[in-house]
Amino acid sequence: MYRFAINNPIAILMFFIALIIFGVFSIFSMPINLYPKVDIPLIKITTAANGDLKFIESKITKEIENAISNIQGIKNINSTSYNNFSISVVEFELGKNLEIAANDIRDKLSTINLPAKPTLEKISPDAGSVVSLFLSSNDKLKLMRKIDNDIKPFLQKITGVGVINDIAFLKPQVQINLSPNALQKYHINALDVAKIIQSHNFKQYLGEFENSKDNFTIKGYFEAQNLKELENIRIFSGVFLKDVANISYGLEEQKQLAMLDVKDGVLLELNKISGYNSLKVIENIKNSLKTLQTIAGNDIEIKIVYDKSQNILKHINQVIFDMVFGVILTLLIVYVFLRNISATILAFIVLPTSIISSFFLIDLLGYDINRLTIIALTLSIGIFIDDAIVIIESIAKKAKTLPPLEASFEGIKEIGFSVLSISAVLLCVFIPIAYMNSVPGLFFNVLATSVASGVIISYLVSVFLIPTLSARFLNTSESTFYKKSEFLFTKLDLYYENLLYKILANKIKFILSTIIIIFLCFSLAPKIGLDFLPIEEDSQIQILLESKEDLSLEAMKIKSLKVYEDIKQDPNIAYAYLLIGYNDAKEIKKAKIYAKLKPLNERKFRQPKLISIFQEKLNSYEDLKIKVLELPKIEGAGIEDPVQIQILGDDLKLIKEAIDRMKEVFLKHEGFVAIDDNEGDLKEEIAITIHREKAAKLGINPQELAYVLAYSFGNLSVGSMDFNNFKDEIILSFDKKFKQNPSSLDLIEIKNQNNENIKLSSIADFSYKKDLSSINRHNKTTSIKLTSSIENISLGDVRKIFESNLAYILGDNNLSFAYSGFLDFLDDTISGFLFSISLGMILIYLILASLYSSLILPLIIMISMPLAFGGACFGIFITGNHFSLFVLVAIILLFGMVGKNAILLVDVANKKCDEGMEVEKALIYAGKSRLRAILMTTFAMIFSMLPLALSKGSGFEGNSPMAIAIIFGLISSTLLTLLVVPALFKFTYNLDKKIKKIYQRKKI
Known part of the structure; x- marks a missing residue:
């Protein structure tokens, strides 16, 4: 060849x-992305149905879990039950096809009877948000119509754009706001009005005509064509709908809020389709913005408030710069040695x-x-x-x-x-x-x-x-530089030769000393922290807010704006936007602030330090639970807090007590920040208890009473109406001012069988009580998850603290626990690392034994690997870094790199011994002939990684420890390999010869 x-x-x-x-x-x-494609197969099952929390949990959530739990490949099922709806997120093992998984779930759900039809949503972390647009206008109704009918359909057609989440979007609707006083005046209730509207406003199939030639379908269009027709629906003689209600076009009741500076509007999160190039999709979106603005009109303002390409390019460009700089340094080293x-x-x-x-x-x-x-x-x-x-x-x-x-x-x-x-x-x-x-x-x-x-x-x-x-x-001619500098290399050769003679003369002492050094370096490993991925400089953070009590949207807005203004005014912040009710359940008590940091050269602190500063500063808001976090590294996987531990059991009270004990343990240790749990908070409610005997005597139907209340306070649909080619729902409810105070219940009347109006207060009691707002379950068991951020400690430290106090936390209560998120990934990380290293070393031994036809020489070569690991541990320890996914991968790479020095030495020495040269002379010859090549390649590798180790740009927190581990590993393995390998070779040479005699025969 x-x-x-x-x-x-x-x-x-x-x-x-x-x-x-x-x-x-x-x-x-x-495709170009920030991180590798992490496609955790997730499917979200959402079911909306009328019912309280216990009904939703027992009749929907548990039924769904039992139906799907035996599907092959399911790893976890996490469910949350709320009043009126249920969410179950099913996580499959990696490699499971999402389409097949979705079909399996549909098949199982079709076998059970649920109060409402569930909807399935396939979630792919690779299909995360790439661009967020903030849209605002003085005309809210026009804004919502444009978004629904023009803007979202246009964006959906852009190549690579997938699901579009609209936060704070309000659906246009026809609102019929009833006056309870007018209803009392005419002795009717909300249910009466609902029935009358439904009987006057509908569309229906009526039959068909058929003859020898044609077939005609008969449809009746009895819908109101405009507001005036609705207003003139006759309630009874002389009384019309307009006499008991105010009818207008409007927007659905606001449960979410999106704000940028002083404007409120709608946030559109554009997710890419899994597998598409993130940068290309973002470019497509940006190139479409001019057309989008034309479609929206000049009175709608559109701003990009999140652009993932900035972060991707910043990290990629930084690493490319480090690579180019590393190449230049490497060439300088090569030239210095080769001259x-x-x-x-x-x-x-x-x-x-x-x-x-x-x-x-x-x-x-x-x-x-x-x-x-x-x-x-x-x-x-x-x-x-x-x-x-x-x-x-x-x-x-x-x-x-x-x-x-x-x-x-x-x-x-x-x-x-x-x-x-x-x-x-x-x-x-x-x-x-x-x-x-x-x-x-x-x-x-x-x-x-x-x-x-x-x-x-x-x-x-x-x-x-x-x-x-x-x-x-x-x-091959010698340059002037070569001639003038050669004496330095000659001196180095001579010094190494003399040192090698001494080492070989005292080989046992030196080998024992090396073992002690390795042992000391290895002893540092348990003292080094362990993380999955470090917090890095991304120039963006998120602040999660949660009110400690249930609030109205307006009250939560006032509280959140104080924090929002505080964040915006910070000199490190470029801009920020605020979202209230941003999660699936649209919980008003929860808010999120996205803050874009100024470029690194325009601020004093890096992002990890700023997170700590902001957290300490915002802890002063005692009426809010506040967490300051980096943006999730794996989008859509529900991993925001680094610490996530679930306590599982059948008794919610015992679980809560265990969570409290866990909080107590963590609070005794420094480093835990913003400790919280996801237990459903107690939500205040008004309980209406009917006097059954009294209601029965008066001829009151409880179900009819429930409908009267629902149509009065529940914003229920009573039909639809076409308006300028828009089909809007007609929503019936009391006027907003009557929904602000429970005293409005005194205005409710219901008809009995004799068509008499009976006051609600005469057949029912009203009381205030508190009940859970949600119930969480993990793998079919009731659970509460404790979450926390950490500072100056590692996830490995968290696990040690938790597991050392496990008996106290769980008690003797038949409880269990489960790690989530990065804590869960730690097991896979460590086991994967140990598996790779162990099997890798076995394979290396098998390859080297085959190549050298020796059972001993491979072991001599492989001694460089523990020497390298000891150096890596020392380097990570003295620089104050932690083991992480990146560092462990670097160590695997290091194990492959360091064997080369030993191979170069052993290969030459072995050949010379086979040619008849004495062992010691062969080792001296091998050392002198390969010293420069070994030093040159080692220095080349070290200098190629110096930019990664020393650069303070984006990704420094992850890149630097990787490079440091390899650099220190190379230094320790090279220095010791040049000395230990010859000593071991001489020490084992005769043993190797004796063993070879057992299996070597004259070749045929």
Whole structure:
């Protein structure tokens, strides 16, 4: 192969040019996102039906859970029951097809009888919000009509746009606001009015005509055509609807609020379709804004208040800058060691070729371009150039005595086996990651695939293209810089030779000392915190508000605006918007503020510090529960708070007591911020209790009484009406001013069987009571979830604190617990890491044992791995960082990287021993001949990662610990490998020979 490549330069050159072209094409065609596609299959089941909380839980929520629980692939079912509706979110195992999952749920739901038909919504975290538009106008009715009929349909047609959430949208409707006093005057009630309207305003199929030629359907259109016709509906002789009600066009009762500065309006959250390129979808939306403004009209103001592309590009551009800077530093290191411009240029060729061509393989494997893809390639710059450096150096040595083509062939022939071994070791590290079927596994997979793709390409470039070019362009003449600096390298060689003699003379003492050092570094690991993903600089935060008591929308608006104004006036904030009642249940007591931070160079503090500052500042609002958080990293998965722990059981009171004990435990430890739980708060209600015997004597029908009350206070529909091609619902209710005070109940009258009007107060008692506003369930068991933010402690610390107090928290009450969110992901992260490392090391041993036909040499080579891990632990510990998903992936990569130094040493020493050289002389020769290559490649890898480690730009909090772990691991493994590996080789050489005698025979 090598000879063919060297003798056929054009064919080889064309092959790699083709790879680069395919790579460039992939770069421009691949989707670009911030993080890998994390497609947790989720389906939300929503059921709206009349009924109190207990009815909804028993007759809807539990029935749904029992029906679907045996569907294959379900991981979790989380349900919440409210008055009048139920929500169940079903989480499936990764890899479950959402369409199939939805069909399975539909099939199961069709087998049960529910009071109302449930609706299903497929949720894909990959299909998250990419752009949010804030729309406002002085004419609210016109705004709502435009949004419903023109703006949303237009946006929905934009390529890549999926679901559009409209927060604070109010549906236009015809409002019939009854006057209780007028009803009393004419001795009628709301139910009477509802029946009369429904009998005068309807559309109905009436039959059909059919003859030998035609068939005609008969339909009766008896709907009012305008408000005047509604007003003139006759109640009875001389009394019309307009006499008992005020009739007008209006908007549905407001349960949500969206505000930007002093304007209230509607927030449209535009979600992309799963699998589409986020940047392309955002570009499509922005390009459509001019047309959208024309459609909306000049009296409707449209503003982009959230643009995900800013965050994506900021992170991607930062990592690209770090990559380019790393390439430049790497080339400087290579030049300092080689001191040969032609050799440096040849080494440089491998970098753009490997990086660009890697995208072709990544694309083929179905991945997108994201931050982790580019980080992985940045971390691998040293790996890519490593093979080329070793091969160029080998060819340069041969070129001093041989013609160029022969020198290239002999150079690659001598070192080719080592390069193959190094690449095989690197690939073996990443193979186990393919078996990780979890959310952390998706992150691991992207990094592993990116690095593995680069390793394959860089190997091909190094062993085929580099020798081909070296045979024609490598200039082996010594430059002035080379001659003047060579004495320094000669001194380094001599110093290392003398040190190696001493080490080999005292090999047992040195090996024991190394074991002690490794043990001390390993002992640091339990003292290092563990997180899933760190809080990073995204230049945006969210503030969640919750009132400690039930409030009206106006009262919640007043409380929220105080916080909102406080946030807006902060010098670190660029702008912010406020949402009230933003969740599925449209709970007025809950609000959210999205705050866009000013650029990093215009503020004093980074985002993680600002979160802490804002949290401390806003804790002064004692009447509100306030949390300051980063935006969710995995959208749609319900992961906002880093700490989420559920207590499960059958007795809500016992669960609540356990939650209180957990709060007590956490409050004793520093680091827990804004501790809260999702127990349904006690909502104040007015209970109407009927005197059954008295009502029966008077001939009162309780169900009819319920309808009278519902039509009086419930905003129920009594039909619809066409208006200017708009079909609006007709809503019947008391006038708003009569719905502000419970005293209006005294105005309610109901007819008995004798058509007599009976006062409600004469047959019923009114009382105030408090009842739960919601009930939560996890996997068919009643639950309460405790949530918290954390500061200066890790999720690993949280788990230690919780689990060490578990007996006290749960008590002897037959309760259980479940981790949610990032705490749940920690188990998958650690188990995935340990599995990958363990299986990777086994595979590395199997590969090396096969390549070297030895059972001992692989163990000597693999000693560099614990040496590297010890260094990584030391680096993470002294810099105050935590283990995280990113760091653990970096350590897996590190294990593949560090084996190369030992391979280079062992390969040469083993060959010389086989040629008859004494062990010690062989080790001295191997050390001297490979010292510069080892130091050069190590420094190249370290300097390629310095920008990631030191850069303070976007993503620093995640990128820096990764680079630090690898840098310290490389330093420790290189320094100790240069000394420990020769000592171990000498110590085990005779043992290796004895073992070889058992299985080696004369070849046939």
